[in-house]
Structure formats: C-alpha cells, structure tokens
Amino acid sequence: MSAAGSRKQEAGSEKHTDSFERLTSGFELPPLAAYVHIPWCVRKCPYCDFNSHAAGPSLPEDAYVDALLSDLNQDLEHVHGRRLSSIFFGGGTPSLFSAQALGRILQGLERRVGFADDIEITLEANPGTFEQEKFRSYRALGINRLSIGVQSFQAEKLKALGRIHDGDEAIRAADMARAAGFDNFNLDLMHGLPGQSLDDALADLRIAIAQLPTHLSWYQLTLEPNTLFFSQPPQLPEDDVLWDIQEAGQALLASHGYGQYETSAYARDGQCARHNLNYWTFGDFLGIGAGAHAKLTHPDGRIERSWKTRLPKDYLDPVKAYRAGRKTLTAEELPFEFLMNALRLTEGVPAALFAQRTGLALQQLEQGRDEAIRRGLLLDDPARLVATPRGQLFLNDLLQLFLP
Template sequence: MTQPQAASNKQQAIPPDSLQLPPLAAYIHIPWCVKKCPYCDFNSHTSQTALPEDAYIDAMIADLEQDLPLAAGRELTSIFFGGGTPSLFSAASLDRFLQALNARLPFAADIEITLEANPGTFEQAKFSDYRAAGINRLSIGIQSFNAGHLKALGRIHDDREALSAVDMARRAGFDNLNLDLMHGLPNQSHEQAIADIDQAMALAPEHLSWYQLTLEPNTVFYSKPPTLPEEDILWSIQEAGQQRMAAGGYAQYEVSAYAQPGRQARHNLNYWQYGDFLGIGAGAHGKITHSDGAIERHWKTRLPKDYLAAGKDVRAGRKTLAADELPFDFLMNALRLVDGVPASYYSARTGQSLTDIEPLLQQAAAKGLLEPWAHQLRPTERGKLFLNDLLELFL
C-alpha cells in the first residue's frame, strides 16, 4: 500500500464541536464486461473464462472490512453497483454482498440502490431476483436505439434488445429507471440524435443521462478515431435535445443528467454536493471526511487479478487533501449542478470559510461565469457553457 502523499499546504480541520459529516454513500465496482467498447476508458476487463463471482464477493467483503473504520458506523444513503457490467453477476452474489454490507453499516430507510445493466445481459427472472434482493433502481446502458450506431459503438445489444430491456425491467417491478444515451456518434445526423431522445422519452424512464461521445486516451477510438459530426451539428443536437427533454418533462439538473420531478439520482447528487462515499471493488475510488474534518481520497488495486490476490489490504493509495486543493475539489463537483449548491455547503463540507476564496469568486463573477454567491454557488448560463474555464480559476 502506498503512503499518503505529502500535502503542499496543511488542511485546516473543522473544529470537532461544529463538524457536520456529509451523507455517506457506497460505490461498488464490478470490473468485467462481455466485450470492451472502443470508446470506454473505465476500469473494465473482458474475461474468457467463467467469472470468479464468489471469490470476488469475498474480496469485496474483505475490502469493506478494511474501510469500516473510515465509515465509523455512519448510515448509508445510497449504493451504486457500477462497472464494467455489474449485471453479469447473479442476483444471489449481489444479495450476499448487500447483506454483508448491511450487517456492518445501517441503511437509510429510503436507501437508493442502483445497478448498472446492459441490455445484452437481461433475463426476466434474473432481474426479478435483483429487485427481490433490494435493488430498487436500474441504470440501463442503451447508448442508442439505432442498430447501425450500436454496431459502430461496439455494443453487444441491438435496437430490439434495447427496447426489450426496458420492458423486462418494468415487468420485474422497477419503477425507477435511468437510460444512458450518447450523442455525437460516428456519422450521426441531427435527426438521428433527436430520434434517440424521442424513443427514450416514449419509454417514460424516470431519469435520462445524455452525454456527448468523447475520444478518451487509452481507448480504441482514441488511437483510431471514427468520423464524428461537425461542431455545428453537435451544437444543434445539444440545443435541440435539451429543448426536447424539457418539453417532455425532463428537467436538466446536472451537465448530463435530466429527470422527471423528484427523480434525480440521489447517489450522483451526493457526489456533486461533496458528500462522502466508500469505494469498494477493483479500481474503486472513495472520499471520506474524518472526525477531525480532514478530507481523504483513496483508491483500490485496479486489476481484478491483483485485487483477488491482495488479501485483506487492497488499498492502492490514499491522500489527505491540502487546504489549497479543497476549493477546486469542491467546486469541480458542485458547479456541475445547474442550480449549484447552497453557499453554506462550502464551509460545512470543506472546513474553510468562503471568504478565503473571495478574490477568486470575484474574478469568476467579473468574467460572467458565476452568479452572486451570498446564498448559492451557481454558474451563470455562460459559466455552464465554459465550465472548464470557470474551474481553472480555482486551480
């Protein structure tokens, strides 16, 4: 295990008598996929043999035991199984982990438990069993309803399986669905992109994630770039898509997240509002506020084979954030939200006074990127368009 990195500027701890720990969530990473998509830069791996489900669940329980002192008995408000493709694991395996987690940490009465699932892995009985295990939200990786675009993206499902997946999810009892959609796909027209949105809304999911395809380093698409739409087409897709979803009752609340009233993703909101989260599984990252107010980020061994062989100690690195790192770390999350966060969150969740970054806030406001911040830290319309420029002021 690597040692914590030295801080360039010691973090100022929150006085214990005024400390209010933020909500705590858990992110659970299942790193395997049937096939690695050419655009994917996540920690995902294909396997030519049967997945070591039992061994991996055992390793994650050991990982959880290692992190329990960080959680200090706090209640979990949300759990998210991400990947990879978590729906490759059986409901029995995920249920075993959830029972182990709940035996060690209390669950909120209204806890949100999300499972990422891909249409090519759907079976009716399997998803009914997921629901019976306590998973109450599905995030389905549709990406597109166009057969040609799905093939170009390397997806293992076709357009018919995409539609069938939503139907099976509803029949399994899921009343909280997110559909993942991408736009700006290879050779995609404006009309095709909007057709995907229309098809998604016709299925009436509670939540839509809609984001532009980007070419990330260490992916097949990065080394062999496909032909993507021109900038003016991308801009027209973005504008028309947002208008279409707003008219259909899906309000944008984050850069790439749209929801029906009251159906925002609680787990993701916790990230953006600078909440805490345990990271369990190969390559998972976590953030914890300690009882003295110090904020730590940590990460786990990345490769599945190393994670399975590591025994109880799977933490690959950890770092206590320095005081001069906190403004950017906080704002890179908070300013992704369309309405930002209450200004009081800054001091409550970093231990710093907002007056400490007043000159930087003034610069952002002078550039037209930030709204007045007395009550709410919120980007302007221009700030939403130039979010990277806004955040760079706080580096």
C-alpha cells in the first residue's frame, strides 16, 4: 500500500436538520457515476477557473494514481451496491496522462465499484496533446467518448484565449479521434470571444459541424473570478452582438441536426452526454482527485455534497486527508439544488423525479411553482418541471423563486 493510503478520513459531518416532512415510500437511490480529476495542463488559460495547474517537465503519474485509488477506497461506503453508469475524466488535461496510468484508474474503479454493461467513459482532451497511437490505446482501454477542447478555429481568437493549438491541429484532432475508433465525440466551442463578430462565430460553428461530432458544447465566454481575464478583462462583444450570435448559432445547429437539450449542449441522433445528464437529473456521483466534488445519497435519504483537497501537492501529501469538506443538504435547500440542475434541460424532467431524487413531496414546490407559472417562467404542466423559453433566458430569476 502507498503512503497515501494511510491517510485518515475526515470525521464527522454537519448536523442534518429538516423542517419539511420526508417521504418514507417511493424514495430510491439514484444512478451512480464517477468523476476523476486530473489537475495538470500544459499551461493555464486566462479564462479558466477550473482547478488546473501548469505541468512541470514530468508528471507524478504513479503517485497520483495511488492517491486516486486510496481516495476511492474511502468513498466506497457510499456505493451501496450500485454500478457506475458513467465515468468522466476531467481537468486540467487528462490526455496528458499515459494510457497505462488511465488503465490503472479504470481497473481500480471496475474492481472496487463495477461497471454497468453500457457504461459511458469520457476523456477530456486538447488538440495540442493528440497522438494517434496514444489515443488508440485509450480506446482499447474501454474509453468510448472524447470531449475535445477546441474553443475556436481562428488563430487570433486562440491566441487571445491562451490556447496551445491552432485551427489545423483542432481539425486533425477530430480526424485522429475517428481514426482511433471514437465514433462518439464532443467538440467544446466558445462564443462571445474578444473581438468576435457574428460572422466569426458562425464560421467557427460551420467548421466544427463539418467535423461531424456527435455532440457540441457551445457556450458563451464568461469572465470568472480568480482568472486573468477577470482582473484584466478583454474587450468582449456588445450585448446585441451576443444576442445575434446566440440566435443565429442555434438556428445553424438545428439546421444540421444538432438538437439543443441543455443550456449549452447540442447532440445529433439522441447522443446526449449521459454523464452530464446524470448531473442534471440530480443523480449521484463519486468525485476523486484534487479538488473533485461529489454528490451522494444515503439509504436513509440524506443527500451530501463533498469536496476534496484542492492543491495537487496537498492531495499527494500522505499526512493530509483527501476530503476537504462536506455538507449535508437540508430539506429547505433541496428544491433549489434539484431545480438548479433539472431546469437547465430544455425539456425539463418528469415532475415525479423530484420526489424520487429528494425524498420530498412535490407539494414542497407549490408556492414557487405557482409564481413561476404566473410570471411565464415555468410551463403550466402538472406532469413535468420545465422552463418556458422565457424561463430559459432568465433562468437565474426562475431559480430565485425556489431559494430557501
């Protein structure tokens, strides 16, 4: 056993208090997924607020995998006989890791938890890290979906974003993904970039569509705290240009068969990201790795969020605990927590899912739901919880109605 395996798990949790009556029947444990965080990148992008750190000349692969598996061991009490429906390797840039290292992680997850027969396993990758044989090896491990961080195909936009690849490399990455056996892959693309016009944004989208990805994540650049862009903001397009980009881009995607199923997610032939759907339908997920978050349900109905030690050097320190904190959600918090995810879906969710996932009666939403319907933010449908088109545009206003 590695030194990391001897760490002590943080004891105790916040006291759980509910003023709402919990359901005693109909409640069931949700599906279980796993998120694995690899925190290193070639370099830190100025817009990125994820827990990512510039990689040195060598990565501590073996030590980090040892820590990941020891971290997983401490979370096995939350599995309760469920098998993993999906795994997502995020970062950072997980494709910096070797196939051997990723194989050890997958083997550890399968042996300790188990995989569903149709498990979806996604690896985030950046075009500047693509190597044909390396990605063939990833595919041979059972990784069956890639998410490629393109962001733009235009040289000046990529330079402004601090990306290490150019447009040609991004196109080659999609070609190599297919050649390596990945028939299911996502392209990440941003809009609202510094100096971007409507024509620029649509040109990026057309190039992305021409690569025939099964899935596109197309989202607006936002200036997040604790980023270089936040402290030194670039000149972004005006609001009317952003609105034009959004409308024209959605129409272009729809005309090529990419159906919008979430705020910034578009899929062809129903190939939605199952791992992300698990988040949005309030499923459970283990989170291992530096800074990883988890959401886990106990058999008695308690729902807990937890997060791991953020800095890689601390995560690899054999003296420190993996878990940095945890919080049990109160019944007052659950309506907002559930809807914050579910209402991102363009078709919403069945109303009955609220009780299944939270253990609370649907009537707990009644006051906020009535007001949201009155304001035209929520569809008046007793069988579904779904935002109207206006509600999608003003999602924050809609969610405010369900704050505790």
